[in-house]
Amino acid sequence: MASSSSAVVTPAPGNRRALPGPRAGTALTGRMFSALHDRNLVYNASWEDPALDRAALRPGPDDHVLVITSGGCNALDYLLAGAGRVTAVDVNPRQTALLELKAAGIRRLSHGEFFTLFGTGRAPGAREMYRDVLRADLSPPSRRFWDGYIEAFTGRGWRNSFYYRGTSGLLAKGLMLYLRRFQGVGPDLEALLDAPTLDRQREIYESRLREPLRAVSRLAAQPLALSLGGVPPQQRREIAEEYPGGPARLIHDGFEAIFGRLPVADNYFWRAYITGSYTPSCCPEYLRAGNFGRLRELLPRLRMRTSTVTSCLRSLEPVERVSKFVLLDHMDWMGWSDQAALAEEWQAIVDAAGPGARVIYRSAGLRTRYLEPVRVRHEGRVRRLTELLERHPRLAARLHAQDRVHTYGSFHIADLAAAR
Known part of the structure; x- marks a missing residue:
């Protein structure tokens, strides 16, 4: 990121010892993560529950929402929720390409064709559909990506x-x-998804799936698995230091909530990863037939950008002030490894925020200690960022308990306000 003279990043003298940062991990794990993420599409779908975001943000026609693109699902969800404008930004051009393809499909396909691609996830005619209908609607970088990757939708191979x-x-x-072939619980997973009541779902989970999924928790907590899932070394260290039991326990506790306490009937996140598909009744809002015509309108x-959050915000015109910021968990990635970039981003957020702007973000840890040293310039003065954040921990905790994904340690809601 380019440096900004308005970002003040020097921590208070007493904070250096009080806020030791998690180590980034070994050089090998860092190189492994970079090798995977610098060359690949990472997220095939958004892995944050937009039901929480809707309740926390309550977007309306006067709102301009800025969201990190990820799989693009939630950027579309905010349009359906009533946002007046949505800017989706991601530093990974492949994530932008995915949202561009979804937007092209909404404009050019019937709902049935669109659902075959993004609902079923398997379309034998995907190459022809792309070549004849979708490709012309894409930007040149996105065309180059999908020219070599559209076979991902053909349903071929393992x-x-x-x-x-x-x-x-x-x-x-x-x-x-692993679960189906080595643990033999494929039928139990299907029974879980089809359970008619929460009591029956809980019974299946506790009697047949808890121990196999405990083993999965240990596998998924390994460095390679976490890197594949988008968890960098800095974030792994955050979990290890702040969550009792570390990554394996965080994942296991997530399974306890997802399958033991929350109804799975509308949990399209885990249905897609268990079966490889959504269903018409269990899918993101952007895939529902009743929303398709409205979403096209x-x-x-919707605007899409491939850049850092900071660069995107710096490029906005004064009339484009942002009222809602959806930062996902990316501050975990940069919080301890690049405090200067984190402070620069927050300076850009403060500068671009409209009156009463709200920020939501997630973290693998239970706290976001890396925000405490950040300073920004506000109304001509250098201020602690934390003095400008009016947090809503009770609402955040209540919503976090309802999260259908449960891969994060915490959820945060804050309003940007003048110091009280």
Whole structure:
């Protein structure tokens, strides 16, 4: 990132000892993570529950939402939720390409064709559909990517669904193969998804799946698996230091909530990774037939950018102030490894925020200690960032308990406000 003279990053003298940063991990794990993420599509779908975001943000026609693109699902969800404008930004051009393909499909395909691609995840005619209908709607970088990757939708090979592609999809497919072939619980997973009541679902989980999934938790906590799932060394260290039991326990506790306490009937996140597909009744809002026509009308409100959050915000015109920021968990990635970049990003957020702007973000850890040293310039003064954040921990905790994904340690909601 380019440096910014308005970002003040020097921590208070007393904070250096009080806030030791997690180590980034070994050089080998760092290189492994970079090798995977610098060359690949990482997220084939958004892995954050937009139901929480809707409740936390309550977007309306006057709102401009900025969101990190990821799989693009939630950027489309915010349009359906009523946002006046959505800017989706991601430093990975492959994530932008995925959202561009979804937008092209919404504009050019029937709902049935669109659902075959992004709902079923397997479309034998995907190459022809792409060549004849979708390709012309894409930017040149996105065309180059999909020219070589559209076969991900054809349903061929052992990764026979788009939802088993990308690095996160490779992890999902590997873990499902382990459960089905080595643990023999494929029928139990299907029974879990089809359970008619929460009591029956809980019974299946506790009697047949808890121990196999405990083993999966240990496998998924290994460095290679976490790298495939988009967890860099810095974030792994954050989990190890802040979550009792570390990554394996975080994953296991997530399974306890997802399958033992929350109804799985509408949990399209885990259905896609267990089966490789959504169903018409268990899918993201952007895939529902009743939303398709409206979403096509709303697409002009969506803008896509491939850049850092900071660069994107710096490029906005004064009239484009942002009222809602959705930062996902990316601050975990940069919080301890690049405090200067983190402070620069927050300076850009403060500068671009409209009155009463709200920020939501997630973390693998239980706290976000890396925000405490950050300083920004606000109304002509250098201030601690934490003085400008009016947090809502009770609402955040209540919503986090309802999270259908449960891969994060914490969820945070804060309003940007003048110091009280």
